[in-house]
Amino acid sequence: MASEILSYEDLRGSTGRRAFFRPQRYDAAEIFPTPPPRVTLGEVVWRINDISLSGIAITSKDTQDNDISVGESVPITINQSGISLFDGRATVMRIEPSGFGSKLALRFDDSFIDVPSLRKKDAQARLRGQFATLQPTRNDAVSKEYRVLCSDILSTFRSYRNFLEQRSDEFNAAKADNSGAFELCLEQMMPQWRELWLRGNEATEAVMDDKVRLDALKNLTELVLTPEFNHGPIWERSYSKPLGYPGDFQVMNYVYDWKREGRDTYGQIIHRLGLDVAECIGTRMDVVIETVLRIARMKPAGETARILSLGSGPAREVKQIYEQTARGTTKFEYTLVDQEEQALQYAYEGNYPSAMAHGAGASVNCLNLSFTDILRGNLDDKNAYNQDMVYSVGLFDYLKDRRARALAKSLFELVKPGGLLVLGNMNKCALSNLWPMECLTDWRLYYRDDTDMLGWAEGLDKESAWTEIEPTGRVRLLFVRKPGGDGSSVPKS
Numbered sequence: 001m002a003s004e005i006l007s008y009e010d011l012r013g014s015t016g017r018r019a020f021f022r023p024q025r026y027d028a029a030e031i032f033p034t035p036p037p038r039v040t041l042g043e044v045v046w047r048i049n050d051i052s053l054s055g056i057a058i059t060s061k062d063t064q065d066n067d068i069s070v071g072e073s074v075p076i077t078i079n080q081s082g083i084s085l086f087d088g089r090a091t092v093m094r095i096e097p098s099g100f101g102s103k104l105a106l107r108f109d110d111s112f113i114d115v116p117s118l119r120k121k122d123a124q125a126r127l128r129g130q131f132a133t134l135q136p137t138r139n140d141a142v143s144k145e146y147r148v149l150c151s152d153i154l155s156t157f158r159s160y161r162n163f164l165e166q167r168s169d170e171f172n173a174a175k176a177d178n179s180g181a182f183e184l185c186l187e188q189m190m191p192q193w194r195e196l197w198l199r200g201n202e203a204t205e206a207v208m209d210d211k212v213r214l215d216a217l218k219n220l221t222e223l224v225l226t227p228e229f230n231h232g233p234i235w236e237r238s239y240s241k242p243l244g245y246p247g248d249f250q251v252m253n254y255v256y257d258w259k260r261e262g263r264d265t266y267g268q269i270i271h272r273l274g275l276d277v278a279e280c281i282g283t284r285m286d287v288v289i290e291t292v293l294r295i296a297r298m299k300p301a302g303e304t305a306r307i308l309s310l311g312s313g314p315a316r317e318v319k320q321i322y323e324q325t326a327r328g329t330t331k332f333e334y335t336l337v338d339q340e341e342q343a344l345q346y347a348y349e350g351n352y353p354s355a356m357a358h359g360a361g362a363s364v365n366c367l368n369l370s371f372t373d374i375l376r377g378n379l380d381d382k383n384a385y386n387q388d389m390v391y392s393v394g395l396f397d398y399l400k401d402r403r404a405r406a407l408a409k410s411l412f413e414l415v416k417p418g419g420l421l422v423l424g425n426m427n428k429c430a431l432s433n434l435w436p437m438e439c440l441t442d443w444r445l446y447y448r449d450d451t452d453m454l455g456w457a458e459g460l461d462k463e464s465a466w467t468e469i470e471p472t473g474r475v476r477l478l479f480v481r482k483p484g485g486d487g488s489s490v491p492k493s
Contacts, residue, residue, distance in 0.1 A: 023052045026115050029240050034230065035222035035442075037080040037122050041068065046104070048078075049244055051115060055107040056090065059244050068102075070095055073109055078118070081129025081219060085121045086113060103244065129223055141216035146203045150224050153196050157228055160185050161266045182265050186272055193273050200435030221439040229440050232270030233261045234278065238441040246443040247394065249314040249343035255281045256316045277436045280474040284393050284424050285317045287470050287477055291422060292321050295388055296330040304331045304361075308387045308414060310371065311395035312336035315347035318364065319354040328359040335383055339370040371395060374410050375403075386416040393424030393477065397445040401452070408456040408480075418485020425453055427469060427476040453478040 028036055028048040039046040039058050046058035056076075068074060070092050078086040090106035164181060207213040229235040234254045238246060254261065254271075255278045262268035296305045309315060315336050322332065332355070338344050344366040355362040365383055371392075373379070390411050396404050412421050426433055428449045437443040450467045453476055457465035463483040467476050 023054055025050045025052045025057075029242060031115065031119055032122060033126075034226055034239060035080075035126070035219075037078050037085055037125075040077045040079065041074050041104075047241070047244075049103065051113060051118075053112050053115065055093070055105065056113070057103065057105045059103045068092055068095070068104070074106075076106065076108075080122050080125035081223070083125040083128060085118060085125060086111075126223070129219065141213045142220050143203065143206075146217060146220070149196065149199050149203060150220065153225055154228065156189075156192055156196065157270075160189055160269065164264070164266045164269075182260065182268060185265075185269055189269065189273070190276070193276070194431070197277070197436060198431055200439065201430065201432060204435040204439055218439050218442065222442065226440055229270060229274070231262065231267040232272075232274050233267070234271050234274035235441060238274070238437075238443055243340065243342070245340075246441070247313075249338075249340065249346055251278070252281060252313045252394075253316070255279065256285075256314070258282075274436075277433055280426075280433070280470060280472040281394070283470040283472050284475040284477065287468065288391055288393060288422065289317050289320055289324070291391075291420070292317075292389060293324060295420070296321075296325055296332070299330055299388075301329075302331075304333055306333045306335075306383075306387045306389075306416070308335040308337065308384060308390045310337045310374065310390070310392035310411065312338045312347055313340075313343050313394060315351060318347070318351040322351075322354040322358040322362060325358065327357070331360040332358070332362040333365070333383065334363065335365045335367065335387075337367045337369050337374075337384075339368070341368050344368055371399075371407055375406055379414075385414055387414050387419055388416060389420045389422065390414050391422035391424075393422070393475070396423050396425045397447075399446065401446075401455070405456050405458075408478075409460060412460050412462075412480060412482065415482045416485065417482055419482050421478075421480040421482070423453070423456065423478045423480075424475050425478070427474055428452075429473050432474055448476065450476065 027050050031051075032048070036048060039048055039056070041058075044060060046060055049057040049059055051057075073089050073091045076086075076088060076090045077084060088111040089109040091109055092104055093107050094105040096103040096105075164185065167181065204214075204217065207217055226235075226239060230239060234251060237248075237251055237254075241248070255275060258275060260268045261271045292305070292307055295307075299305050309318075318334055318336075325332075334351070334355070336344060336347050336351075338347070348364060348366050351364045355364050367379075367384065369379070379385075392407075392411065396407070399407065408421070408423060411423075415421050425448045426445050428447045432447055433445070434447060437445060453467050454465055456478060457480045460480060461483065463481045465478065465480045467478050469476050
C-alpha cells in the first residue's frame with residue numbers, strides 16, 4: 001500500500017529551540033578513518049569532535065592552559081600527515097572546560113568547509129603520508145632504529161595473525177574451541193611483546209623534549225602500527241575516543257572484566273596485550289580497596305566511614321568494598337564525582353544495589369562535576385566535606401604540575417582531621433605506559449616519580465606524606481595524612 005500523501009497544510013516545522021536551523025554536523029569518528037586529521041590553534045594541537053559546513057567542535061589533547069576566550073577570532077589549521085587540508089580563521093563561540101582539557105565550538109569567519117571535499121583531501125594526504133614511510137630518506141626526524149622497531153613489530157604480529165588465519169578453517173570444520181590456540185600464541189607472544197614495548201619506551205623517551213621528532217615518530221606509529229593494534233577492542237576504543245576523551249569508563253571496564261574481547265582469536269590476543277599495558281588500572285584500585293577496608297575495620301561500632309572518589313569512572317571498587325565488609329557493620333557514605341554523566345549512571349546502577357544489600361545505612365551519592373569545579377569551590381553538596389578518605393587515582397596523570405598541586409590542595413580541604421588523601425599517577429619506570437599510550441593510541445599523560453608527587457604535599461598542613469607503588473610498578477600512589485582526630489581512620493600500609 002502506498003504511504004499517505006500529506007497536504008501542504010499538514011506539513012509541520014519544529015518548535016522552540018529546534019526551530020533554529022543548524023547545518024548537519026558530522027561526527028569525526030564516523031567520517032575520518034585512522035589516523036584522523038589534527039587541528040592546530042597557535043601551538044596547541046586539538047582533536048576534532050565534529051564538523052559542519054560552517055563550524056567545528058574540537059577537544060584539546062591535554063590539559064595545558066589555553067589562552068583563548070569566547071568571541072575571539074583565532075587562526076585555525078586542519079592537517080593530515082603534515083599536509084594542510086584547511087587554513088583560515090574561526091571565532092570561538094563556546095568553551096566547555098573538562099578534566100581532560102577544554103572543548104571549543106568555533107564558527108568559521110570568512111570561509112566554509114565542504115565536508116565531502118575535506119574527506120577526499122584527507123584520504124590523499126594519508127596516502128602521501130603512507131608512501132613517505134616507504135622512503136626512509138624522506139624523513140630523517142624518525143630514527144632508523146625506530147623504523148626497524150616498527151618492522152619488527154609488524155613481522156612479529158603478522159606471523160601470529162597468519163598462523164591463526166591459516167588454522168581458522170580447521171577449527172571451524174572440526175567445530176573445535178580455539179582456546180588452545182589463544183593460550184599457546186599468547187604464551188609465546190607475551191615475552192616478545194614486553195621486549196618490543198621496552199624498545200618503544202626507550203625510543204619515545206629519547207624524543208619527548210623534541211616536538212618535531214616526537215610528532216614524526218607518532219605520525220609514523222599511527223600510520224603503520226595503530227591499525228594493527230586496533231584489531232583489539234581496548235586499543236581501538238582508546239584511540240578513537242568515542243566519548244571525546246581518553247580513558248573513558250568503558251576502557252576501565254575492559255580492564256576490570258579481563259575478558260577475551262575481539263572479533264576473532266587474533267583480535268582477542270591483541271586485546272589481551274592491551275590489558276597487559278592497562279593492568280595497573282586494576283592493581284592501583286586494589287590498593288585503594290585495601291586502604292578503604294582498613295579504614296572501615298578500624299572504625300568504632302556505629303561510626304560512619306565517609307569516602308569520596310574524584311574521577312570515579314565506573315567505580316567498580318565500591319561494590320567490592322561492600323561485599324568484603326560484613327553486612328550490617330560499617331556504615332559507608334560513598335560520594336562519586338565524575339565529569340561524565342554516563343560514567344555516573346553506570347556507577348550508580350552498579351553500586352546502589354550493593355549498598356542496599358550491605359545494610360547499615362550504606363549510601364552512594366553521585367556528583368556530576370569536573371576537577372575545575374572543585375578548584376573553583378563549586379561543591380554545593382555538604383556531603384562532600386569531612387571525608388575519612390578522598391582519592392583520585394586516574395585524573396592527575398592528565399594535569400600539569402601547577403594544576404596538580406592546586407587540585408591536591410583543594411581535595412585535602414575535603415579531608416577531616418585524621419583523614420587521608422590518596423592520589424595516583426603513572427610512574428616513571430623502564431616499562432611504563434609511555435610508548436603504548438602516547439604513540440599507539442595518542443593518549444597523553446604525565447609520568448612522575450616519588451619526588452614529583454611528594455611535591456604536591458608541600459605546604460599542606462599534614463601529619464605525614466609518603467608514596468607507594470602498586471604491584472606492576474607502573475602506578476605510584478601518594479598518601480597524605482591530615483593531623484588531628486583519633487588516627488583510627490588512617491592506617492599506613
